[in-house]
Amino acid sequence: MLIIETLPLLRQHIRRLHQEGKRIALVPTMGNLHDGHMKLVDEAKTRADVVVVSIFVNPMQFDRPDDLVRYPRTLQDDCEKLNKRKVDFVFAPAPADIYPQGTEGQTYVDVPGLSTMLEGASRPGHFRGVSTIVSKLFNLVQPDIACFGEKDYQQLQLIRKMVADMGYDIEIVGVPTVRAKDGLALSSRNGYLTADERKIAPALSKVMNDIAEKLQASASDEEELIAIAAQEINDAGLRADDIQIRDADTLEALSAKSQRAVILMAAWLGQARLIDNKVVELAHQAG
Numbered sequence: 001m002l003i004i005e006t007l008p009l010l011r012q013h014i015r016r017l018h019q020e021g022k023r024i025a026l027v028p029t030m031g032n033l034h035d036g037h038m039k040l041v042d043e044a045k046t047r048a049d050v051v052v053v054s055i056f057v058n059p060m061q062f063d064r065p066d067d068l069v070r071y072p073r074t075l076q077d078d079c080e081k082l083n084k085r086k087v088d089f090v091f092a093p094a095p096a097d098i099y100p101q102g103t104e105g106q107t108y109v110d111v112p113g114l115s116t117m118l119e120g121a122s123r124p125g126h127f128r129g130v131s132t133i134v135s136k137l138f139n140l141v142q143p144d145i146a147c148f149g150e151k152d153y154q155q156l157q158l159i160r161k162m163v164a165d166m167g168y169d170i171e172i173v174g175v176p177t178v179r180a181k182d183g184l185a186l187s188s189r190n191g192y193l194t195a196d197e198r199k200i201a202p203a204l205s206k207v208m209n210d211i212a213e214k215l216q217a218s219a220s221d222e223e224e225l226i227a228i229a230a231q232e233i234n235d236a237g238l239r240a241d242d243i244q245i246r247d248a249d250t251l252e253a254l255s256a257k258s259q260r261a262v263i264l265m266a267a268w269l270g271q272a273r274l275i276d277n278k279v280v281e282l283a284h285q286a287g
């Protein structure tokens with residue numbers, strides 16, 4: 001496995017791989033790797049000849065400076081895990097190489113609508129930062145495919161739209177969420193939880209699964225389901241932040257045309273803002 005830190009060296013290898021006719025998969029990450037990331041790597045390996053994992057804590061997508069400062073950086077451990085997984089390349093650039101003039105004057109890619117709703121409303125500027133860095137990584141790595149987790153549902157939709165709108169010839173693969181045995185979605189930010197908080201964290205997915213069952217069973221009132229869910233989340237000791245039931249394809253409000261709903265959950269627990277989501281096939285006509 002080769003660890004590449006500079007853009008010229010990356011370009012040199014990418015040029016050679018293309019000349020050799022290799023199919024390249026990209027797995028973009030911010031590091032602090034867990035089994036969820038490894039699932040993306042495994043998926044990438046089955047679909048390409050060469051796997052490039054990028055590790056870059058992207059300053060442009062952090063709306064809170066304190067969140068950026070304390071984000072876990074564990075490059076050496078990450079590289080050991082990826083080496084064991086037989087990944088070919090790790091691309092781990094420095095912020096100064098990606099944003100030589102800083103992030104303020106950086107040319108950006110913005111996906112209208114999707115970037116400012118839901119998580120985008122809670123985290124201003126976040127999705128502009130995500131679409132800009134992913135676009136830049138696509139240009140640098142020139143992959144044939146790229147893998148993203150369904151855990152970040154809105155991010156996956158945003159990237160699919162960016163790829164369609166900008167004409168990238170890249171297949172986007174969505175990978176199902178990997179969970180701990182108790183149902184908690186794996187996430188780097190779970191590391192902020194104390195032992196006691198970790199015990200109550202699975203309430204997020206439990207409440208989400210309960211709403212999913214109710215939504216599937218009958219044409220339930222979404223507002224009422226959301227209010228009950230928020231109450232249950234708060235009773236469990238978390239702090240409900242944003243709970244939404246939306247059309248899974250457009251992320252707009254459910255309508256009579258909606259075939260699938262997505263339940264989007266965000267809650268605070270101590271220092272961590274946890275997110276989760278679940279897609280539900282609608283047997284009935286919603287709206």
Ligand SMILES: Nc1ncnc2c1ncn2[C@@H]1O[C@H](COP(=O)(O)OP(=O)(O)OP(=O)(O)O)[C@@H](O)[C@H]1O
Nearest residue numbers: 029030031036148149151152177178186187188189
């Ligand atoms: N539990 C998971 N299952 C599947 N994919 C995941 C999981 N957690 C993260 N991913 C995916 O891994 C990629 C990199 O995510 P990232 O490095 O931000 O990790 P993270 O655990 O989501 O961290 P954070 O706490 O910042 O949300 C994204 O495509 C993300 O959706």
Ligand SMILES: CC(C)(CO)[C@@H](O)C(=O)[O-]
Nearest residue numbers: 028029030058130133152
């Ligand atoms: C896609 C991504 C690596 C871009 O920085 C990040 O948003 C993430 O880790 O999900």
Ligand code: BAL
Nearest residue numbers: 030061062126152155
């Ligand atoms: N996994 C999403 C990246 C972020 O929360 O910034």
